[in-house]
Every structure is written in structure tokens, then in C-alpha cells.
Amino acid sequence: GAVVSQHPSWVICKSGTSVKIECRSLDFQATTMFWYRQFPKQSLMLMATSNEGSKATYEQGVEKDKFLINHASLTLSTLTVTSAHPEDSSFYICSARQSSGSSYNEQFFGPGTRLTVL
């Protein structure tokens, strides 16, 4: 149980295009999902906290107009990188916090999405 999926697992796009990454909790409901960014051989940096049915809370320095987050249901959050540029190339990882049950408040991580912007 407690599986989180991300789609796509990797994507290559041209500069100026937009890319949508999906994060799904497959067997549990997640009121809160988190989006992280990881540069090569570095740690995960929290980008934003996504709560179902409300606006995401972005960390300082993260452009909310560039990284659009939507959490329309208890099992799906999406991150859209708008007008992507090469500096947006990174590994994006989501996590979902279980809303109830024995693993309440534990976060489960998706496998990540490798974005390369040419």
C-alpha cells in the first residue's frame, strides 16, 4: 500500500514550451502533497505545498507563475512548468501525505520525473 506514482518518468522538451507532471496517490487519499526539486548530486528542495481544493503555498524564491500547481482531487496533484528554459532542467519529486489510517502524517514519495529542457 501507500504507493505514489508520477507521470511522466522523464520528459524532454524545447525551450519555451510547457510541461505538466502528474503525481497520484494510488491507494490512499492525500489531503496534502508536496513538490520537491533535486539538482544533480544535491538534496531535495521543497518548492511548494499543495492542499486539495485550495491554492498551493510556495517556498520563498519559487515563482508561482512559472510552476503552476493544481490539487483538484484527493489523489492527484499536477505541476506545470510554464515556458520552460534549460535552467528548469531538474529532477522533480512529489510526495503525498496520507490523510488517515495507520500511516497518518507520513509522506510517501513518487519515483520522480526527470525534466530536460533543450
Place this chain on the structure above:
Amino acid sequence: AQSVTQLGSHVSVSEGALVLLRCNYSSSVPPYLFWYVQYPNQGLQLLLKYTSAATLVKGINGFEAEFKKSETSFHLTKPSAHMSDAAEYFCAVSGSQAGTALIFGKGTTLSVSS
């Protein structure tokens, strides 16, 4: 505010040797502490977590960690390293409040030689 410091960005051990990965935390509230492992191009897998119950926490794959409040530490250990333990390890802290995000350390790369 919360933060995590992982001492040593790279640790090398021989197969069968003790593994010790160090983590110190700073937190203004009672912390929840976690150790995650990440293999190349994959997401994070939870090894173990401390949530204010027993101070010695046992996790998967033979790993364990001890919460020491007086030292603000949560070091990860394994008595005998295996080649498959080679990976990136992250220590993380969060508050106990619901919905609190994880704050990660910079990670420690564990190399295991035969």
C-alpha cells in the same frame, strides 16, 4: 525553524563493516525525524522514522537510528554493510503538526567496497 546537518557528504566502508551516517537536527518544536535512501534516478524510500515513541528506531534492511535529544542527533547505523547498501542517504526533519513539510539534509553518499 528546522534544519538538518549531515556530517560527511561521502562515506566509504568495506563490505561487512559498520555503517555510521551522522545527522544532527535543529528544531524549535518536538521533531519527527526520518532517514530516506535514494538509488540513482529513483525516488526516496523510507528507511525509518522517529515520532516521539522509542528513541531507538529499527528500520528496513537492517538499519537503525537512535534519537538523542541531548545531542540533537539521529545517526543511522547498520552493523554490517552490504554492497546493495551503496546509495544516497538523506536525513529529514519535520514538525509533528499535520501537513508539515520535510526539511532535508544535503545527503550522504555511501560507497561499499568488496
